[in-house]
Amino acid sequence: MQPQVKLAVLCDYALTSQDGKLSVLGIFSQMNLGQIPGASPPFFVVVVLTLDRGKFPVRFGLADPSGQPVLPEEPPPFDVQVDMPGTDTNLVLQFNNLPLNRPGIYQIQMFLAGRLIHSIPLSVQASSSEQLGQLRPTYES
8 A cells, every 4th residue: 555645734733632633823925024043933843644554664764955954963763654555644843943944845755664755845935024924804695
């Protein structure tokens, strides 16, 4: 069975309850920083995937707009154990203070057994202090 990513989002907060329900708050794809270079505020990466039975090494990475790795050292992998093939596996990871040195589209990359299986784009831009507090109207139909 090939790994299948069913959901992959960036958000302000996420958790998995004791009964396995996933709660995700504040989904986003763009980050506005007061200045660049800068560091990211805390955020979560949520991935729901299906895998075959077994133990799988998983690693996440971050690539800058030119495709170069952002982190000086490759983060260590962690193991995901799947006992029943085809069931959903929820991964909830928190990131803090990632170095974002230039504007553009970064890629949060997910590797399974050393192979890139999914990437989540993150648009990073600088915002003036006036823009950060500015309210924008929302429209619902």
